[in-house]
Amino acid sequence: MLAEDFNLPKQTHDIFSVMARGNFISSNGSRDGMNRLYDIINNPDNFDRLQAYFNIIRYNIERGNNYFYFSKLGEPNSELEKKLERFERYIDIIDLLASMDNKITIGSRFRPTEIAEECNANVRLKQKLQKIPLYRSETLHNKVREICDLMSRDSYLELEDEKTESYKVLDSYNYLLDVINSIAIYEDSGEDSQGIVYN
Numbered sequence: 142m143l144a145e146d147f148n149l150p151k152q153t154h155d156i157f158s159v160m161a162r163g164n165f166i167s168s169n170g171s172r173d174g175m176n177r178l179y180d181i182i183n184n185p186d187n188f189d190r191l192q193a194y195f196n197i198i199r200y201n202i203e204r205g206n207n208y209f210y211f212s213k214l215g216e217p218n219s220e221l222e223k224k225l226e227r228f229e230r231y232i233d234i235i236d237l238l239a240s241m242d243n244k245i246t247i248g249s250r251f252r253p254t255e256i257a258e259e260c261n262a263n264v265r266l267k268q269k270l271q272k273i274p275l276y277r278s279e280t281l282h283n284k285v286r287e288i289c290d291l292m293s294r295d296s297y298l299e300l301e302d303e304k305t306e307s308y309k310v311l312d313s314y315n316y317l318l319d320v321i322n323s324i325a326i327y328e329d330s331g332e333d334s335q336g337i338v339y340n
Contacts, residue, residue, distance in 0.1 A: 147194045150181050156191065160211040161200070164296040165313035168207040169248060172299055182209050205319075207312035228320050230274060234288055235321055237269045249310045250301065253285040260285070 150156075156178055159166055168179045181187055182202065192202050199214045213220070238245040241259055245251065260266040260281050270284060278284040289308055292298040297317055298308045 147190045149190055149194055150187050152178055152181050153191065153194070156182060157195070160202075160209065164210070165205075165311070165316065166209045167296070167312040169309070169312050170296075170299055171301070171309075175299075179207075179209065205313070206315045208316065210313070210316070228317075231317055232321055233269065233273045234292070235317065237266065237273065240266060240269060245310055247310055247312055247314055250307055252306050252308070253289050254282060254306070256285045257282040 155174075156166065159175075159178065166175055166178050166182060168176055168183075170176055170179070182191060188202065195202060195211070196214065200211045201214055203210050203212050237260075238256075241256065243249075243251070243255075243259075257280075260270045267281070270281060273284070273288065278287055286306075289298055289300075289306075293300055293308070297311055297314045299311055301307045301309050
């Protein structure tokens with residue numbers, strides 16, 4: 142069956158190239174026509190055609206709260222475990238962002254300097270920032286920058302203005318919150334019984 146048989150929108154290749162990399166398409170994303178791609182997928186006629194087309198190559202379009210992403214049909218457990226491990230690094234990041242005086246939520250705009258300054262003025266926040274793994278920056282500002290870079294690469298944030306280093310929180314941030322909220326940490330009295338369970 143050919144792509145033409147599905148009567149697909151002309152942006153199908155763009156949609157695939159974003160989501161096949163594991164990124165999200167959010168309704169409030171503005172770079173690279175992201176909000177336009179969201180509108181195209183969100184059209185019920187387009188959604189059904191795109192879903193049927195991508196299912197052939199073993200991708201499934203998943204719908205979140207104002208965002209879309211791919212899941213793989215028949216994904217092995219080993220891949221799911223790798224995804225879970227990647228999400229573990231976000232637990233401390235979300236904890237930090239949720240503890241700020243100006244809470245970081247969908248649509249929020251902020252600069253790394255603002256977060257670094259608040260962490261510098263608040264010992265509790267500074268400790269939270271310093272314990273976030275995977276970062277080797279020596280200054281608080283650079284550490285926050287690295288976190289923002291990571292979240293931008295994973296398509297939870299969008300760099301709106303490079304000159305002022307202003308970021309916007311995308312709708313896909315909800316996905317991150319949902320996954321983290323569905324992780325139950327359990328502890329048993331037996332040896333080696335601590336762990337993380339995905340609900």
